[in-house]
Amino acid sequence: MTIRKTTAMIAAITMLAVGACAKKAPEQLPPAPEGTGTDTGTNTGGVVPGSQEDFVANVSSDRIFFGFDQYNVDAEDQATLQSQAQWLARNPAVRVTLEGHADERGTRDYNIALGERRANAAKNYLATLGVDPSRIDVISYGKERPAALGSNEEAWAQNRRAVTVVIAR
């Protein structure tokens, strides 16, 4: 039975995540970064089904967060990704890009690799929830596109992220 299998996989992944490095989720959701695909578009008065705006309005968050130099998907991230998977199931024609990001406390090339690793962790988890991986593109921005601009723990926690962005059709 598909649902049971999926539930079992979620449970397994949840257990894997237990004991992983503590991760400080940001106190508040960061503002939408410029130029990294979270463009909410021009407001035409109604939300277009399957659009980025529709996605953001109907998932618990468009992004998940990671601990320093970590890429594990913890329980909170799983809940976020579950809400995204549900939306993607309701909008089967929609493709998304998973953007991986790192904070500024890593070197440039390594952070590209780390961001890619984080985006893939999110992609893989969505796949376990039944999202066809061929619907998901991955791109890493490394430390090039911080969402929070400060140089402190709170800002860094907001920047260690994987953001799901609807690909405009």
Place this chain on the structure above:
Amino acid sequence: MTLARYLIAGLLMTVASPVVAQTPPVQPPVVQPPADGPRESITGTLSQDRTVIAVPAFATPAAVNVAGLNTASLGKQIADVIAADLERSGLYAPLGPGSVRAITMAEVRAPQFADWQARNAENVVHGFVQASGTGGLVVGCYLYDTDLGSELVRQGYEIQPADWRRAAHKCADAIYSRLSGESPFFDSRVAYIAESGPKGNRIKRLAIMDSDGGNHRFITNGQALALSPRFSPDYKKIVYVSYLNDRVRVFIYDVNAGTQKLVTESKNATFAPRWSPDGRQILYSMAVGGNTDIYRISAEGGTPVRLTSTPGIDVGGSFSPDGRKIVFESDRSGGQQIYTMNIDGSNQQRISFGGGRYATPEWSPRGDLIAFTKMGGGEFRVGVMTPSGGSERLLTNSWQDEAPTWSPNGRVIQFFRTTPGKAGKSSLWQVDLTGVNLRRLPTPQDGSDPSWGPILP
């Protein structure tokens, strides 16, 4: 005695700064470093005994315009560039054309040594700028010892007028090499990333310039994020990462043609490119499903060779100058550390064992040292170690100093320095191997990812 002074100058370049802590060459077992260990500091200052060199304006037999440039004006500009090069080396205290009298054409071959001794100049540079008669320029470059009254350097360059700065750098190189015993490095170029715009959405453009910041030129327009450029050894091409069409890919840009091509076709992100010393091969990293490995491919294309296969992030990499080994970084031990391997991927060995994380290793063109970024205690610092991991020394001490690149003679390192905070910016810096001669490089915008090429062909 003059010779003794030269030896001292040479020693300044080769002896480790005593204030910088050293790691014994014996490789200890992996140990957890203290979270915030004792901090090394760099407290040195430039030597007070720098050799005084007078660099008066170069003479001209006739002040004429060549391609819109006046030979008399160029005589002063060339002397200015030479004096600035010598000053930047940290070894010399030049007296440029702004502080000493001009010379006549006759003095070029017959210096008034007493005049320069009166200015406490141990050496004097003379030269001339002359129209070649074929639309070019001839620049003469002479170095004299004022005590001995002897000629130490005599060179002439026939150049296109637009290349006048190269004549100045070549003259400065001849002087530096003769006095220090080191190989030249001024007549070289730097590729880097020019930055502008807010921190959250930086515009990053590929740009090139001379080693002193002269002849600056933007290459890309900033529409696509550009990162980590490297000049080919012949300076004809630049390999770099572009986010063109929202993908992370390595391109080779042809400097003369103004065109670019992909290094390899792949759906996966490719980044961190480097040339082999002969320019025939390119090293790059590719991320596949969260796992990054290092590959080598012909610069002409073809089938890439995968060099690493351990789970995790293997990234970056830099060839040894003989082209036989590669130094790279890997987090296979749990955090970023530096490893070496043969160019076929065999014999992978960890060489960094100090506390903290190590990244961005770059093999010196002399082969004797590997420069790196060391992360720990909330800071990034630039340091050097031997290819076997010994004699580690940190050369800088700031919030974030990253991505060292070597001068052609392996005596100076450029890197970029980032300041913290919402208005944090990056700039280009250079430091010599003593860690003392630290300078910021002039760039029209902010700068990062410097890449110093070899002596110009």
